[in-house]
Amino acid sequence: MTSSARTMPLVHAVNVHKAFGRNEVLKGIDIDVDEGEVVCLLGPSGSGKTTFLRCINQLEDIQAGRIWVDGDLAGYTEKNGKLHRLKDKQVAAQRREIGMVFQRFNLFPHMTALENVMEAPVKVQGRKKAEVRAEALALLDTVGLSDKESAYPAQLSGGQQQRVAIARALAMKPKLMLFDEPTSALDPELVGEVLQVMRDLAAQGMTMIVVTHEMAFARDVADRVVFMDGGVVVEQGDPKTVINNPQHNRTKAFLSRLR
Numbered sequence: 001m002t003s004s005a006r007t008m009p010l011v012h013a014v015n016v017h018k019a020f021g022r023n024e025v026l027k028g029i030d031i032d033v034d035e036g037e038v039v040c041l042l043g044p045s046g047s048g049k050t051t052f053l054r055c056i057n058q059l060e061d062i063q064a065g066r067i068w069v070d071g072d073l074a075g076y077t078e079k080n081g082k083l084h085r086l087k088d089k090q091v092a093a094q095r096r097e098i099g100m101v102f103q104r105f106n107l108f109p110h111m112t113a114l115e116n117v118m119e120a121p122v123k124v125q126g127r128k129k130a131e132v133r134a135e136a137l138a139l140l141d142t143v144g145l146s147d148k149e150s151a152y153p154a155q156l157s158g159g160q161q162q163r164v165a166i167a168r169a170l171a172m173k174p175k176l177m178l179f180d181e182p183t184s185a186l187d188p189e190l191v192g193e194v195l196q197v198m199r200d201l202a203a204q205g206m207t208m209i210v211v212t213h214e215m216a217f218a219r220d221v222a223d224r225v226v227f228m229d230g231g232v233v234v235e236q237g238d239p240k241t242v243i244n245n246p247q248h249n250r251t252k253a254f255l256s257r258l259r
């Protein structure tokens with residue numbers, strides 16, 4: 001759907017419930033993310049942040065609620081008030097609009113950096129190699145790796161691998177980028193280079209939802225932070241206000257543990 005035809009936020013999640021067996025992990029999440037907005041999801045481990053990202057990207061089904069991405073109901077069509085699961089092909093088409101970067105970079109080990117970035121546009125979208133190659137080289141340049149196009153993942157540092165993973169996600173020209181603790185598996189000295197790429201991406205207007213424990217990033221880059229605990233949104237707002245002056249005890253306790 002084109003943005004002009006859409007009247008709702010780019011991501012519109014309403015009353016999202018998700019359980020694994022008897023463990024109810026998301027207990028009615030409402031989150032909106034506007035086009036061009038950067039939202040950081042904060043909260044203690046186990047509060048459901050990763051699960052929520054995975055629901056947006058349809059890596060998990062949900063038991064109740066609705067998630068719209070760019071005006072389309074994620075994973076379902078609705079007829080006469082009833083939801084019908086989309087076919088796998090349709091789900092795959094929706095998921096191509098969303099780029100996701102994980103804690104672990106999981107690049108294809110037998111492919112060079114350039115081949116990793118080119119893989120999906122060529123194999124999934126069936127685009128011409130020469131055209132994709134030019135775009136992939138430009139993306140590697142954007143993430144500061146123009147000299148590493150021929151390197152294999154094992155020859156790259158964790159920070160470099162994560163930057164290739166970001167370039168790979170961007171190669172599909174997503175409308176939305178989801179980041180799931182993208183720096184938490186990195187050695188501390190490599191965190192900055194990945195965060196810088198994310199800052200640049202945010203500055204270019206990419207819509208981003210970022211699960212992170214990097215408070216400085218959240219404070220400086222996010223338009224809004226959402227604090228989750230126990231499967232609910234406890235509070236949200238302007239990053240400086242929430243981080244410097246949290247209103248809820250659970251937010252206060254979480255932030256004080258980080259300091």
Ligand code: ADP
Pocket residue numbers: 020023025043044045046047048049050051052
């Ligand atoms: P966070 O990202 O905030 O650390 P998660 O979304 O990873 O939280 O996890 C929330 C809860 O969901 C945890 O209790 C976790 O054990 C549970 N969980 C996550 N994924 C699965 C799964 N695939 N199967 C069963 N339980 C899961």
